[in-house]
Amino acid sequence: MPEDTAEITDEAPPTLYLLHALGASARSFDRLAERLDGRVRVEGIDLPGFGSLAAASDSSIDASVDHVITHLARHARGRWILGGHSMGGKIAALVASRVLRGQAPLVGLAGMVLMAPSPPRPEPMDEERRERMLSWADDGPISEQDAETFIDQNVAEPLEHDAHEAARDDLRRTAPAAWRAWLETGSRIDASAEVGTLDLPVLVLAGTDDADLGAAAQPGLLASVYPRARFVALDDTGHLIPSERTSEAAEAIAHFVDDEVLPGPVIPADWAALIAGDRVDARVRGILNLRAVPDDRGYAPAVLDVAQLTLLREIADLVVPQDGPPIDLAARVDAQLARGEGDGWRNADLPPDPEAYRAGLDTLSRVWPTDPTAREKVLRAAIEGTTDADGPLDAARLQTWLEDARNDLVRHWLAHPASMARVGYDGFATGSSPLRGYVELRLGRREDWEPAGVGGTVTTGDAA
Known part of the structure; x- marks a missing residue:
């Protein structure tokens, strides 16, 4: 330590x-x-x-x-x-x-x-x-x-x-x-x-x-x-x-x-000390360290094109509004698609994830406003299945795709160790050898080894 x-x-x-x-x-x-x-x-x-x-x-x-x-x-x-x-x-x-x-x-x-x-x-x-x-x-x-x-x-x-x-x-x-x-x-x-x-x-x-x-x-x-x-x-x-x-x-x-x-969030000191400590398995620590590496400011999309990536970033700003240095969630999703990774399932009405993302973004781009203040209304309509967008996906499939996309964006935000600190999640700190767990699990109970911030809250946007 x-x-x-x-x-x-x-x-x-x-x-x-x-x-x-x-x-x-x-x-x-x-x-x-x-x-x-x-x-x-x-x-x-x-x-x-x-x-x-x-x-x-x-x-x-x-x-x-x-x-x-x-x-x-x-x-x-x-x-x-x-x-x-x-x-x-x-x-x-x-x-x-x-x-x-x-x-x-x-x-x-x-x-x-x-x-x-x-x-x-x-x-x-x-x-x-x-x-x-x-x-x-x-x-x-x-x-x-x-x-x-x-x-x-x-x-x-x-x-x-x-x-x-x-x-x-x-x-x-x-x-x-x-x-x-x-x-x-x-x-x-x-x-x-x-x-x-x-x-x-x-x-x-x-x-x-x-x-x-x-x-x-x-x-x-x-x-x-x-x-x-x-x-x-x-x-x-x-x-x-x-x-x-x-x-x-x-x-x-x-x-x-x-x-x-400097771009990107910093892990709070007490959480960094926990991740560096002997309660965290080396493999888990490595994963968290990689997730905390600052995003590539010049990231070149591998699956989406530049316009699609830009639109996904604008969607991400509404789904997961970030104060302070932000995580480039859209770039992380594109990299995930390029690696062929996902959450293990997809809706049968949608094509494979890379195709679904391209189709969904191309459909939404037909009605996406240049005025940032009007975007939340358009996104809300698409989430509710009432959009009048005419593109590769109809309103129902666009709604289904947005459910997956929103899940991906939120998942990448929550996977960052600074986000884990913000919401008070320290469940990663139980994997050393021998395994270590909790003495008592109940509301309001903080173990001696847990950071003081455990149990924090986070506010997300209405569109999420």
Whole structure:
């Protein structure tokens, strides 16, 4: 369970936890934190063998992933973002995959920020350069001359004095064993199967002058891992993005957070703690974490066309009016149709769900008003079977389809963990091993483990 009890409100800037590159440390993100202050809170995390953890005995990828998860479990609150630079990008991918599968005691991951990241698969690296870099740690810590060589090889333009000094000092205090572990093993590990596909908002920054992990290479390395990735190329930039292009990186991150991370509801803190706790089965936690991921602002419909999706969104606004950042219920329904999922049955008078949705929306579009204030009356008539719409479905079948559609929209709203918190449903918190239940079930009785909000109410629109 998280130990940090600092209150996080919906208005508080989200925290971006960043994992550093080979030979760097958490302080490599200090300049980025200054530029983003007030918009995004940036916290770097030292990895074993680097920075303040240079004396750590185990700097393997597994040890690094475990260390990051432990740190996040203690500190991550509300809506947070995970990121990584170079080596840190591969570790971040493994952490994110465990969060979204529910295998980590964490809730609230809303996106990722990656800078010239090493991919989950083996990192492309010239073998001669690998051997040369390994030789720098043969006799102990990296020398000042070799540190200077590394920096020069990884920037397009000289760093500012303070940034250069910090990068050099970080390289020199890196544990030789950690340096060798990444070059010999970590960078070569293929973690693609474990990471899988991570369907969440992702920003990928890469320099045009970075040979192996630059702007030209990243889409091919990452597009299949992060289907929602936004790739941003930084001109005249090498590999050390946080130090080379602090201002440009900060601006790109701020826009990304505003556009892709902040939309959508936040799970209240006490409910997030419950989901992260030991009463919730890992598989259930993973499902809830995936449902809480912000919707894709650029969602392209897979079953409906754009006009049909727009109409379904307008229907959703009437059926399930949402205050605050809304869930894109219509997009979630379209994705459900594309996956061939449903509630297990359909009315015999209707065609299969994808056809029924297209037919129902096309029928309703014939009488759908442009004036938002007039839409509720039209929807009410269709729900009651008294519409005069002339289309693929007659009034009776349109009425039947709307019953299914309204059920789907409400079901997707209620499936979101923030909605469960709003209505006070915590029945998901009984599935750990051994199974845990309730001591007593009766009206007005709240167990000690239940959030204070259990038993809340929610108001829906008249058209629902």
